[in-house]
Amino acid sequence: MKTELKFKPVDEQLAYLKKGVSEIVPEAELRTKLGKSLKTGKPLRVKLGVDPTAPDIHLGHTVVIRKLKHFQEMGHTAVFLIGDFTAMVGDPTGQSETRPPLTREQVNENAQTYLEQVFRILDRRKTEVRYNSEWLDKLSSYDIVRLCAKYRVARMLEREDFRTRLGNQQPISVHEFLYPLLVAYDSVVLEADVELGATEQKFNLLIGREIQREYNQEQQIAVMMPILVGLDGQRKMSKSLGNYVGITEPPQEMFGKMMSIPDELMWSYYELVTDRTPQEIAVLKQEVANGKLHPMDAKMRLAEEVVSGFQGDDAARKAADNFQRVFRDRQAPAEMQERRLRRRPDGSLVTETQHISASPKWPQLLKYLSEVESISDGARIVEQGGLEVNGKIIKDPTARLNTQNDGTYEVRIGKKKFLRIVIE
RNA sequence: GGACGGGUGGGUGAGUGGCUAAAACCAGCAGACUGUAAAUCUGCCGCUCCUUGCGGGCUACGAAGGUUCGAAUCCUUCCCCGUCCA
Numbered sequence: 001m002k003t004e005l006k007f008k009p010v011d012e013q014l015a016y017l018k019k020g021v022s023e024i025v026p027e028a029e030l031r032t033k034l035g036k037s038l039k040t041g042k043p044l045r046v047k048l049g050v051d052p053t054a055p056d057i058h059l060g061h062t063v064v065i066r067k068l069k070h071f072q073e074m075g076h077t078a079v080f081l082i083g084d085f086t087a088m089v090g091d092p093t094g095q096s097e098t099r100p101p102l103t104r105e106q107v108n109e110n111a112q113t114y115l116e117q118v119f120r121i122l123d124r125r126k127t128e129v130r131y132n133s134e135w136l137d138k139l140s141s142y143d144i145v146r147l148c149a150k151y152r153v154a155r156m157l158e159r160e161d162f163r164t165r166l167g168n169q170q171p172i173s174v175h176e177f178l179y180p181l182l183v184a185y186d187s188v189v190l191e192a193d194v195e196l197g198a199t200e201q202k203f204n205l206l207i208g209r210e211i212q213r214e215y216n217q218e219q220q221i222a223v224m225m226p227i228l229v230g231l232d233g234q235r236k237m238s239k240s241l242g243n244y245v246g247i248t249e250p251p252q253e254m255f256g257k258m259m260s261i262p263d264e265l266m267w268s269y270y271e272l273v274t275d276r277t278p279q280e281i282a283v284l285k286q287e288v289a290n291g292k293l294h295p296m297d298a299k300m301r302l303a304e305e306v307v308s309g310f311q312g313d314d315a316a317r318k319a320a321d322n323f324q325r326v327f328r329d330r331q332a333p334a335e336m337q338e339r340r341l342r343r344r345p346d347g348s349l350v351t352e353t354q355h356i357s358a359s360p361k362w363p364q365l366l367k368y369l370s371e372v373e374s375i376s377d378g379a380r381i382v383e384q385g386g387l388e389v390n391g392k393i394i395k396d397p398t399a400r401l402n403t404q405n406d407g408t409y410e411v412r413i414g415k416k417k418f419l420r421i422v423i424e
Numbered sequence: 425g426g427a428c429g430g431g432u433g434g435g436u437g438a439g440u441g442g443c444u445a446a447a448a449c450c451a452g453c454a455g456a457c458u459g460u461a462a463a464u465c466u467g468c469c470g471c472u473c474c475u476u477g478c479g480g481g482c483u484a485c486g487a488a489g490g491u492u493c494g495a496a497u498c499c500u501u502c503c504c505c506g507u508c509c510a
Contacts, residue, residue, distance in 0.1 A: 384454040
């Protein structure tokens with residue numbers, strides 16, 4: 001009896017896997033490996049290492065995770081490596097200065113939330129999850145010295161961020177040299193056939209190849225994805241720059257953020273964070289170019305697709321409707337976040353965490369509700385006409401919450417924030 | 425170990441005794457315009473209090489002390505970074 005072919009033909013696989021990819025080093029070798037796995041029926045081990053340096057993942061992280069998913073869909077083994085050890089070392093990539101190291105507790109907490117979020121994309125049952133502390137914790141000083149002996153300082157200094165820091169008279173700590181070596185060692189332990197990473201990881205991925213060779217192992221293929229540009233259209237998406245879309249954000253928020261990207265950027269988003277084929281994307285682009293499709297509509301489709309990928313079709317549909325309503329028709333959203341305040345017998349108000357006077361000034365109230373950064377910030381917004389309460393703009397920062405009202409206030413802060421304050 | 429240079433607000437970076445909550449630029453925020461895009465224009469941009477006044481208080485120029493009516497600016501000690509020499 002004939003066994004069913006476990007893998008698709010090499011060319012078909014390659015075509016699928018190459019979507020959106022920025023570089024494969026070396027591509028010919030990937031073809032060879034795919035061929036071999038097809039023949040032997042043995043899946044490739046595809047490594048993606050992530051350092052849990054923050055509790056949430058955002059759209060930028062998903063680019064490379066999606067690529068891992070593609071390999072998974074082709075029947076290969078997705079090895080999702082959590083760099084719980086390396087997160088404490090700190091990756092110098094793209095850093096203009098030494099990163100403050102994280103504690104083990106922070107790292108562990110982050111790792112948990114990461115995983116939950118990652119499985120919104122990857123198939124949980126088919127993913128091999130590993131933690132590099134598993135082996136890195138056990139290395140002796142001797143092992144580490146041996147590992148260091150396998151690489152040269154001159155090569156290390158070739159790396160751009162080291163070079164520029166050196167040139168700018170900025171500090172580089174010795175331990176930062178260790179990071180790429182440890183990551184490379186992970187590949188040795190995991191016997192990775194392929195390692196995924198963003199283009200900025202090229203250096204690390206290539207060291208992986210060299211170190212594997214030193215350990216007499218078959219070398220991994222480096223598959224690199226472009227960096228997702230953030231909402232500002234300028235810099236890489238990152239939490240610290242605030243130009244990101246978190247994948248657990250409420251649908252409306254996500255939708256709104258997606259709509260705020262510059263038009264030209266949407267094509268790269270289509271390519272990197274949706275399942276559209278390159279052909280489909282080309283058609284859309286064409287339609288926008290010749291005026292058949294309004295850029296805003298194209299962007300709305302993108303936003304809806306992205307939101308539905310994480311929050312489901314219904315939520316995405318709703319978010320899109322809401323966007324129409326609020327920003328095209330300039331109405332208050334159908335559903336507003338509601339904040340409740342309780343009035344105590346003595347007249348003062350309480351939130352979940354604090355006491356407020358009986359009729360607070362708006363800037364203060366907003367600060368207590370954490371809707372503005374500080375009271376000064378709130379006052380600023382009010383003075384500049386950014387506050388609307390029950391359809392009326394309030395410009396006087398000393399204006400107070402008037403108590404004669406029925407206890408419900410529909411509030412708009414700036415262009416994007418809406419909430420309903422209910423006093424009970 | 426020695427010589428020299430440096431540490432200013434989210435970032436770059438001016439300021440060398442009062443006019444400095446600290447130039448300028450970037451980022452950010454609000455408003456106008458719009459498609460919550462981009463570009464542009466206007467304003468704001470430490471925190472806080474009130475009776476919102478060119479009002480009061482507090483905090484801030486690596487840290488701690490000191491000099492002075494007054495310090496980011498002067499002195500002392502310490503910490504940190506870089507360059508060169510060994």
